[in-house]
Amino acid sequence: MTRLAFDGGQSAIRLRVLPDGRTGQGPGYRHGANSLQATLDAIRSAAEQARVTGPVEVAALGLTGFPPDLPTAGRLARDIAETFQAKEVRLTQDMVTAHAGALPDGYGVVVAAGTGLVCLGIDRDGSWHKIDGHGFLFGDAGSAFAIGRAGLVAVQRDRDGRGPATMLAEVELDPVTLYPSPTLVDDVARFAPEVFRCAAEKDPVAQDIVVRAAGDIAETIGAAVRLTAGDGQVPVACVGGLFDGAGEQLLEPLRAVLPRRAQLTEAAGNSLDGAARLAGSPPGPYADLLVIHRS
Structure with missing residues (x-):
């Protein structure tokens, strides 16, 4: 089944579809009162570009615009799960996916x-x-x-x-x-x-x-x-x-x-590689840094 890996920075949000490797891109994170909705819209835009259709097994996302509190992060994870009919959403900050990609x-x-x-x-x-x-x-x-x-x-x-x-x-x-x-x-x-x-x-x-x-x-x-x-x-x-x-x-x-x-040390991969790792394998040392929503 399809798995999605997202790397969301201030300049753009990038998507890799697993296992076939299709890619998509949406707008980067924007500060402001509507930033949560803007983040969700950017995620959807990247998915549309990559021609993603549900259901999805796992969506893993590392975001610059990670919500500042856990209830809001949980709500965003739930909205992402509903968007992609995802069995599980693993949501975290972009620093986590950067680490997972660089130091396996x-x-x-x-x-x-x-x-x-x-x-x-x-x-x-x-x-x-x-x-x-x-x-x-x-x-x-x-x-x-x-x-x-x-x-x-x-x-x-x-x-x-x-x-x-x-x-x-x-x-x-x-x-x-x-x-x-x-x-x-x-x-x-x-x-x-x-x-x-x-x-x-x-x-x-x-x-x-x-x-x-x-x-x-x-x-x-x-x-x-x-x-x-x-x-x-x-x-x-x-x-x-x-x-x-x-x-x-x-x-x-x-x-x-x-x-x-x-x-x-030379990095083994980038943030998108890290998101793909989190989408395709158990969280390991990053478990405490994830907000997980299961449908």
């Missing part, structure tokens, strides 16, 4: 960085710690949004004469015009590649932004590693669109400031 053994630290940034550490005894993931206003240090915002601030400082000259200011964009955008967070994050481009061309302002972002990410990793028992090496995987796009440009300065116990 279930032990270690995973940093998932795209528009936002969150870190999840799971110890050998199954205990877990979430670091950051506090959103664009109060956290997500080192994320694409944080890098994009720092770049746009540098643009304004150069144009005002308040800060150093930078290649970043050569863009035609007026950052102030982004304020009324309904996709403001995503729009700002999309400036991060421009920061990396200018950094690669030796612009010192852009280079400093990248180095500071790497330091912020290392600080987050360090907090997770310190909460992991023992004094041995802890596998650390860095996943998500930010690392995919920046590659060594971000990883090189990150390595330089990582704590001693942090051992950078």
